[in-house]
Amino acid sequence: GQQLNQSPQSMFIQEGEDVSMNCTSSSIFNTWLWYKQDPGEGPVLLIALYKAGELTSNGRLTAQFGITRKDSFLNISASIPSDVGIYFCAGDTSGTYKYIFGTGTRLKVLA
């Protein structure tokens, strides 16, 4: 099935550092979502974006809906150990809730 491309695939960072990851698609999306998944759990929604150019924050997390509507970015500022996990982007091309998920970015934070 179709999946979005996320980069990087994985990253190790030091506690306190800022983190950036992105998600790209060959199709135009109407909605971009960012999720975090911990081991043994389902994904948890972090941020939802609905308009091209939109910039939305949730605590230390900031996400942007790309102007081309084919990409989205997630930034985490001042990372802490509990930020460890897998981050997924997801998008919807037609407003029909058939969300397509990315391949995931695995984040590990070194204390």
Add this chain to the structure above:
Amino acid sequence: ETGVTQSPTHLIKTRGQQVTLRCSSQSGHNTVSWYQQALGQGPQFIFQYYREEENGRGNFPPRFSGLQFPNYSSELNVNALELDDSALYLCASSKDSFSAETQYFGPGTRLLVL
């Protein structure tokens, strides 16, 4: 704690068998979506049920079927299991079919097909 529960947590089946997975939605949620998450991949949309009717389907064959009950709990049935069906199966319930903000995922059922 999302209020969405799934059972069983793990199970092992053999190729050709049939399996039923269950999902209990969060109270007040009338929509349930099912996803398949292969190891190391993101979830893939299987189908969605809204008020007991199928309301959209991803690229999965007909041997993947579902039910939603009046209390909005749900089942995913897979017939003629194949080795590639081994995955984590996630259900997600929401208040309505278009609301990402009210969609909560369960912890999943891990299926292994031998």
